Amino acid sequence: MTQVMPEQIAQMYKNRWQIEVYFGWIKQRLNIPISTEWIETxxxxxxxxxxxxxSNYMFINKHIFI
Incomplete structure (x- = not known):
């Protein structure tokens, strides 16, 4: 099993947070209604x-055999 470094987890969280901020900006500035269905999609x-x-990573690194 691959170990995930704390720095990688922090970067993933930062990337996700940037997406949240971007959607908030769109909703506030451009007045685009963002429905719950759209967010779920x-x-x-x-x-x-x-x-x-x-799955591609696991396959390429021979962790799964098909």
Missing amino acids: IQVIFLTQNLFGF
Whole structure:
């Protein structure tokens, strides 16, 4: 199993927070209504991308055999 360094966790949190700030800016400045359904869709896309990236990483590094 791959160890995650504390600096990597901090960077992931920082990246996620930047996304939250950006959506807040869009909502306040541009008056674009952001529905709950839209946010849920974005979360599903984000999760799917992360799972795909992680599975690719595991496959490339021979941690999973198909």
